[in-house]
Amino acid sequence: MIYSKCIKRLIDIILSLLVLIPFCWLYLILAILVRVKLGSPVIFKQPRPGKDGKVFNLYKFRTMTDAKDENGNLLPDEDRLPEFGKKLRATSLDELPEFINILKGDMSFIGPRPLLVKYLPLYNEEQRHRHDVRPGLTGWAQVNGRNLLSWEDRFEKDVYYARNISFLFDLKIFFMTIAVVFKHDDINSATDATMEAFTGTKPKER
Template identity: 40%
Template sequence: MFFSKKYILYLRLLRPIFHILLILLSFWIVYNIRFYDFVENIFLDLPDIIFNETLIFTLISSFLFILIGFLFSIYEIFKPIHGYYKEFLKIRFFWMIIISFIAYLGQGFIFPNGISRFILLIGGFFSLLFITIFDILLNNINSYLERKNPYKLLFIYSTESFYKKIFNSFSDYKIYDITGIYVDDLLDLNKEIKKYDIFVTVGNFDKNFLQNLMDIIRLYNKQFYHISENFFLEDLVYSSSRIGPVLAYEQKPSPLDGWFKVTKRITDILFSILFITIFSWLYILISIFIFIKDGRPIFYKSERIARGGRKFFMYKFRTMIKDADKQKQKLIKQNERKGPLFKISNDPRIPKWGKILRKTSLDEIPQFLNVIKGDMSVVGPRPHLDFEVEKYEKWQKRLLSVKPGITGYAQIFGRDNLDFDEEAKLDLYYIQNWSLFLDVFVIISTIKVVFSGR
């Protein structure tokens, strides 16, 4: 089951890359055909066609095809694809119109020598032919893998007649392994959650039930749909979608889904590698500084809670005395911060050199290694200790629906001076309103906060 879903993911990740390569190949073939001498000693008076201009046009065309494909949702990676070929026909139509306009409107400006009509038409035809053949092959492999290990779908229904009507419409969809359960018979979803990939509520439900259900589902990164006119939960992102043959509201805790999740992961890795490469000298200097001040260990390894309650070891430069963890229990009654997190002014476990590293946030930079490993993101809610997470209120556990971050939205509004309730609300706002622009804003604001000494 796991490997089948893993292969499906790889196939879908590669689809847009192969589409670009096939468009480039098609135009390259047609470009060479354009100038091939099929009949010896017969020379045609052909207009000058510049290879570099054709290459630029081809690159623009290929990326436009991918962009339109994303807009029409043919590049889904985490859920079943419905109506692929119907959407592909729309893409082909819009793409040919757009690149034709670009070829002619760019003549004399972007393309001083113009784009050959032969290359435009025949290259466009070959591109779509190659992509169609490739997609038929890829979709057949995808369908085989999905039928071999179908998506496990749980219907939770409040009206049996409505559920049976929906269930019967799924009879031709072999990619789903369907289980239905009446809402009053749903005893403990926590025990069943890992068995299913997709959850669908059918009918009318109490708002508190839907909220509790979603709070559990979001921690396991599962898909959740609702079929009915009913309550809208305030902390979710809604979108009209299809699940099998029916329309439903897809409900998710954040826009950080599908390709956006892939994009964030790629930017996290690139940013972390760039940071470590540029500031490798800083890692060495801080290590020497700590060693001179207090010897080993240089790094502090702390077990924290990540997305979905998974545990991982977070790395920091050590800023406390060597037996700091043992002394914490003696100081716990002096905690000055409301909520589950611990903080006291003038913590005796932190020497002057440690306060310098903390004030400048230099102690946090080893966490870029956690980002590369996949435990953390550059931006996200801060990760906390196991016993702190156990003290979370129910609504605060929604923070565990995304990867924790080195910095976060709450960090730029007061760092650890906020009550935990305020911190959680700010981080939940980030989760529900995520965008790459918001990540950039948080990173730039973090730099300002660090340099301002707040």
């Protein structure tokens, strides 16, 4: 399809430039605030699998401190996520550096969220199809529950998107994303500061 092969990438480039250039002042302000309130490095960088499983470095503003216990071990995520970090996540401002990934071609504006590299061997054959497309800043799973979805539901929506990309579908996700961000809902799961770790697909009960 011409949209998924050419037009979608062109839109990604235009959108990323429209954010990175006019809002460079916002990036600077956030970088200063992150440095003062959370420490350095300001940018959180982590390897993530992209299209066809190719690994790239994902960029985000850091949201957690490096607080450690008396033995020098990092505290649990919940204890290292201060109020300022929670606000960055709730408003999705921590994800602004991902527009650099979009401009580079690592990501698309819309697509399945890039997860951890260690999950790659855990996907079943169906779930691996989420990597048939570029990962996205937002996606079909994110506008239908974000971190509150089960892993099975999330992957089902990711694969559905990968098989049904269209301009109208992307447009729908775009407007739904705006609504989700303004509501500030479904940021964290019930038990963790981030989504619970994926440990593989459980066999279905008979």
